[in-house]
Every structure is written in C-alpha cells, then in structure tokens.
Amino acid sequence: MGVTEPVLIAGQWQAARDVCGSFRAEDPSHGEPIGPAFPVCGGADIEAAVAAACEAAAALAAAAPERIAAFLDTYATLIDKDAETLVALAHAETALAAPTRLAGNELPRTSDQLRQAAKAARRFSWTQPVIDTTKGLRAHYAPLGKPVLVFGPNNFPFAFNAVSGSDFASAIVARNPVIAKAHPSHPATSKRLAELAHEALHACGLPLASVQLLYHFDNALGLQLAGDARLGAIAFTGSRSGGMALKAVADRAGVPIYAEMSSVNPVFLLPGALAERGAALAQEFFSSCTMGSGQFCTNPGIVIVPMTPAGDAFVAAAVEHFATAAPNVLFAGNVRDRLEQAIRALRDAGAELRAGGAPGDGPGHHYAPTLLSVDEAIFLAHADALQGEAFGPASLLVRASGVETMVAIAGCFEGNLTGTLYRAADGSDDDAWRQVAAVLRPRVGRLSCNKMPTGVAVSPAMNHGGPYPSTSHAGFTAVGMPAAIRRFAALHCYDGVPDDLLPVELRDRNPGAIPRLVDGQWTCANIMPSTGATP
CATH class of the missing domain: 3.40.309.10 (Aldehyde Dehydrogenase; Chain A, domain 2)
Structure with a gap:
C-alpha cells in the first residue's frame, strides 16, 4: 500500500496503525492527483483517538481559561506567520483564488475568529452566569467533559476546517478535546494546520491529546463513530444526506449533533x-x-x-x-x-x-x-x-x-x-x-x-444557522462568539454549594468584571455575602 502521511493521535504524530486504504489530494483545475498519500483509517485508529480524547477531557476541562486563550492566540499567530505555505497548499488542493479568497479573506478570517474565541475564554462570556441569592441557586455553562467530533467541509479549507475553524475554536473554548475529521479535498492543508495547533498546545502546556486529526475513514465507520456515547457532541458541515445519516445514529446514542446541511437562501x-x-x-x-x-x-x-x-x-x-x-x-x-x-x-x-x-x-x-x-x-x-x-x-x-x-x-x-x-x-x-x-x-x-447572502461576518450578532433542515437545531449558530460556543457546553446548576467550592465565575466575588444575571439584574459587581445584594 506504500507509505502514508502520519496521523495525529494521543498527542503525537504517528503512522496509522489500521490503514484500510490511501488517497491523494487532487488539483481541481486539471483533475490530477497531487502531493503525498494519506491514510484511510480503520477502527483501531478511531478507537485510539476516542480513548485518548476521553482521557484528556478532565484535564482540559480543568484548565485555566487564560491557558485556553493563550493556546488560541498562539495558534492564530502561528497561522499568520505560516500564511504563505498555507495559502499555497490550499490553492493547490481547492483551486480557490490565492490572493483574494484565501490570503485576502479566508485566512485572516480564520486567525481572527481564533482570537475572538480567545477573548471569549478570557471574559467568560460563553458561560453566562446566573445567580439567585434568595434560593441559593447558581448556574452557568461549562465543559461537556467529553470529546467533540468535528467534520470539516470541502468549501472552506481554513475558516471551517475541522482543525482550525469556528466549530474547532468553539469546542476548545468550552474546554473540550477535539477529534478533527479532515475533508479529503484538502488533506495537506489540514495536516499543516494540525502541526501548528500541536505546536501551540506544546507552547501553552495543554494536554496534547486535546487536538487529534484523522484524514479519512469509511462512511460505515463514520456512522459507527457518530453513535459512540463517549462523544459529548458532533459538529458537521456538509450535505443533507450525510448530515441526516449522522444525525440518525447520533440521536439514538444521545449525542447532540449540530449539522449545517443544505440551503437555497431565497x-x-x-x-x-x-x-x-x-x-x-x-x-x-x-x-x-x-x-x-x-x-x-x-x-x-x-x-x-x-x-x-x-x-x-x-x-x-x-x-x-x-x-x-x-x-x-x-x-x-x-x-x-x-x-x-x-x-x-x-x-x-x-x-x-x-x-x-x-x-x-x-x-x-x-x-x-x-x-x-x-x-x-x-x-x-x-x-x-x-x-x-x-x-x-x-x-x-x-x-x-x-x-x-x-x-x-x-x-x-x-x-x-x-x-x-x-x-x-x-x-x-x-x-x-x-x-x-x-x-x-x-x-x-x-x-x-439589500445584500446578497454570501457574506457571513464573524460577529457576536451573526446567526449562521437556521430552521431544520438547513441545520439540525434552529437555536444555534456555527459562527459568532459566544453563541457558537454554547453548542459544546453543558448547563451546570449548583444548589446551596459553599462559595469557595463554586466555579470562580459563580462566586460572590466577580473574578473579572463578568456580566452576571444576579437576582434578575445584569451586573458586573461583587455580591455582598451577608445580604446577597450587589454593592
């Protein structure tokens, strides 16, 4: 079968252990194969990735938000520094215009949304703390404690890539490990992005299995993986047939799937x-x-x-x-x-x-x-x-x-x-x-x-989602922090828990001017322990 490119599993680049085949990228302009061979992974590689992600989940969930933000900022900087290489790879694999679409628009958008995700991590904005001092209840959004599986699409080699796009950034901000399933249309681009992400993990001291990359696997194995209850959530961008097939098995396993499928945009x-x-x-x-x-x-x-x-x-x-x-x-x-x-x-x-x-x-x-x-x-x-x-x-x-x-x-x-x-x-x-x-x-x-629908601004006010069947859940967006992050979060409530045992954003002392809904009023103030009131 020949030598294939390594996969990123359990924190290290390694040869795929269960190779079911191989493929190469293609130059769309000429229809010819280009670049090295990449492995089509079998069940053993998928199992190794899931097991490693599950093992990393607790440590990543406990990581300080500043460390998560540092990773995202470092990754964005590495992407910007490597722009020439990344654009050349993506242009060869997709034929998208290098100076305008890739270098001038999509790559800056990608590093920008990573930096927006870093800001959301530092500001706790995605956690949306709610406090009821009268009833002794406090709630916020928190990590799932499980991995998120991200399927990347063919049409955005950077901004929606499984290892760099909005789904990826959102899952990481919520402190969940990501198993990235690259799209076979741009495997070399995905590999280079994963190399940069791996470098950033090293630099910031996060669990190395927080980011794993598989290039391709059989559809039957993909469906089997989507039905694995060890997953915390799935993000998918692609065809309606593919999204609906994944949704059917994920629903049976109780795994939330956020699928962006088809749309005619009247x-x-x-x-x-x-x-x-x-x-x-x-x-x-x-x-x-x-x-x-x-x-x-x-x-x-x-x-x-x-x-x-x-x-x-x-x-x-x-x-x-x-x-x-x-x-x-x-x-x-x-x-x-x-x-x-x-x-x-x-x-x-x-x-x-x-x-x-x-x-x-x-x-x-x-x-x-x-x-x-x-x-x-x-x-x-x-x-x-x-x-x-x-x-x-x-x-x-x-x-x-x-x-x-x-x-x-x-x-x-x-x-x-x-x-x-x-x-x-x-x-x-x-x-x-x-x-x-x-x-x-x-x-x-x-x-x-008075504007055509093709532009999707990366903004907290953007809704890149829609009613079924354009997506699988109408209440969520794939673009825009902090709303996109909450797809990969769990609502945690604390009833009568002492202040020093609470997560920091739910304690009486506000850890950093976080907007919190306290007794029905939005405030950034501390809570006075004796009365429950804010100063």
Whole structure:
C-alpha cells in the first residue's frame, strides 16, 4: 500500500496503525492527483483517538481559561506567520483564488475568529452566569467533559476546517478535546494546520491529546463513530444526506449533533428595487452566485423576480452574464456530478434552462455558470422539488405576478440559512417588504436587506444557522462568539454549594468584571455575602 502521511493521535504524530486504504489530494483545475498519500483509517485508529480524547477531557476541562486563550492566540499567530505555505497548499488542493479568497479573506478570517474565541475564554462570556441569592441557586455553562467530533467541509479549507475553524475554536473554548475529521479535498492543508495547533498546545502546556486529526475513514465507520456515547457532541458541515445519516445514529446514542446541511437562501427582488437599479442587481446576483464557483452554503439558489418590464430586463441581463461567463472550477468530480444531478432534477420538475447547464471542456472539474427559470404556477405546484440545493454556480429564477404571490412563494420554503429582500431607497417597497418578511422570517436564520447572502461576518450578532433542515437545531449558530460556543457546553446548576467550592465565575466575588444575571439584574459587581445584594 506504500507509505502514508502520519496521523495525529494521543498527542503525537504517528503512522496509522489500521490503514484500510490511501488517497491523494487532487488539483481541481486539471483533475490530477497531487502531493503525498494519506491514510484511510480503520477502527483501531478511531478507537485510539476516542480513548485518548476521553482521557484528556478532565484535564482540559480543568484548565485555566487564560491557558485556553493563550493556546488560541498562539495558534492564530502561528497561522499568520505560516500564511504563505498555507495559502499555497490550499490553492493547490481547492483551486480557490490565492490572493483574494484565501490570503485576502479566508485566512485572516480564520486567525481572527481564533482570537475572538480567545477573548471569549478570557471574559467568560460563553458561560453566562446566573445567580439567585434568595434560593441559593447558581448556574452557568461549562465543559461537556467529553470529546467533540468535528467534520470539516470541502468549501472552506481554513475558516471551517475541522482543525482550525469556528466549530474547532468553539469546542476548545468550552474546554473540550477535539477529534478533527479532515475533508479529503484538502488533506495537506489540514495536516499543516494540525502541526501548528500541536505546536501551540506544546507552547501553552495543554494536554496534547486535546487536538487529534484523522484524514479519512469509511462512511460505515463514520456512522459507527457518530453513535459512540463517549462523544459529548458532533459538529458537521456538509450535505443533507450525510448530515441526516449522522444525525440518525447520533440521536439514538444521545449525542447532540449540530449539522449545517443544505440551503437555497431565497432572494426576493421587490418591484421598486428592480425599477430603481435592476442592472446593478443583475451584476450583484451573478457575482454572488459564482463567487468561489458557487460553492457556498449561502449561495443565492433561488431568486424571485416580479413579472414587470424591470423584471424582464433583470432576467435578460442575468442570462447574458451567465451565458458569457467561463466555466467555473469545482472542488472535485463528485461535486460536479452532484451539481449535474441537481440541475437535472430542477429541469425534470419544470424549470427551463436559460444558460449554462453543462461541464466545461478539457481536463479538471469545470462547470458552466447555470441559470434556470420557472413561472409562479409551476413553482407553487412543485415547490418541494424546485427548492433542492444545486451546490455550485447555479440558481433558479422564479417569476412572480405580484406581492400576494411572493408571499405565497415565501410560505413554500423549508428552513434556510438566509433569506434576502431588496427594497427601493424611496420606501415604495416597504409595505411589500413587511408582508413577505413576515412569512419568510420564521423560515430563515438570517434575514438580510439589500445584500446578497454570501457574506457571513464573524460577529457576536451573526446567526449562521437556521430552521431544520438547513441545520439540525434552529437555536444555534456555527459562527459568532459566544453563541457558537454554547453548542459544546453543558448547563451546570449548583444548589446551596459553599462559595469557595463554586466555579470562580459563580462566586460572590466577580473574578473579572463578568456580566452576571444576579437576582434578575445584569451586573458586573461583587455580591455582598451577608445580604446577597450587589454593592
């Protein structure tokens, strides 16, 4: 089988002990294997990783928040220093633009969210202490005391990587060991990130088994692992079929799984907005749909366009943009194949192909930007089939005769990550905006106005989540501290426990100006032991 790259298990880089096969990364632009061989791990390696993570859990849960923060800051600094190498690896494995997407956006975002996680650790913000002095009750969010399994996706080699992304950072802030399952689309990038994380663990004195990396394993073993009750939680970003399969076994084992799956992110163009700036909106839509070759979970997959002259002009302009664009590079052959299947399903359900709809010529994994359209009657009659995700540079236009029909269309959508409404600057669309938004709001995690959905800011106010089936739990986000951290925390309550035996953030003396809900009032003050009041 040949020599394969080492895995990171039990605090050390070592040869996989149970190799079931091997694979290499692929250059998507040419469809050729690149780089070294990586192992497909068997059950023995998975068991070793779980056992080591369980053994490290108690020590990591007891680690001082400052040490956790120091690890995250050190890791972020190492990533920044190694940017040139990381960008070169990720570009080779994904074909994402090196200067703009990777170096200019995603890598800085990754180190920034690690530093935001470090701040959350120092400020205890994720623990949300609540104190009732009258009843002698105190509660906060605390570590799970078990490992978190993180499945990384193919479309963000840094910012959602299993060993550097938001899920990873959130689990570590909550002081849980991470078993990182890398995506096989970018194994060398993941290995280099894990090397930097391992270096940071050494420097900060945390348990070395706090971070472990496996590159790939058989789907059956993945399902078996997801059903292991020793896990505290699972984070998954990927396809609906994969997420739902993992959720089924995790649910049976009582393991919480936070799965981000599929989303079409409907965009409603209201009449006034189109009349005001239709040509600019056509360009904005095209740019958003083809950004990163359309391989975003927030890609504008369905756009609702009024049946007006301005709507007709928008459609004509959009068709021109799509029809004249060069084929986009996709991550892998299976991504292209699934995109073709999704487009075929949309056409079978009644959508008309307006541009694209075919792979590019030559080697590599290319696909033409694709635009389809359907009228309101067909969409309303076949809404389930016509809102299937087409992961790639593809979108469906739905023509609507009026605001009443737009409201009906909004009511057909299942849960999505985002929903967008474009309104006119003069306020002429505001009544329509309110009508459509009232129906769309409970169906999306983030409601946007006058902006395409593809941008996801790393902010405490961001919700990168949404109603089922876009995610497995509507009340949680994968981006934004401290909310993202609480996915990997347990609510611990203390009843009548003496002050000196409580966790520090629940004691009478506030350890560092932490906002705490004391007897119904948010305060950073200490509690006076004699009265329970705050000074």
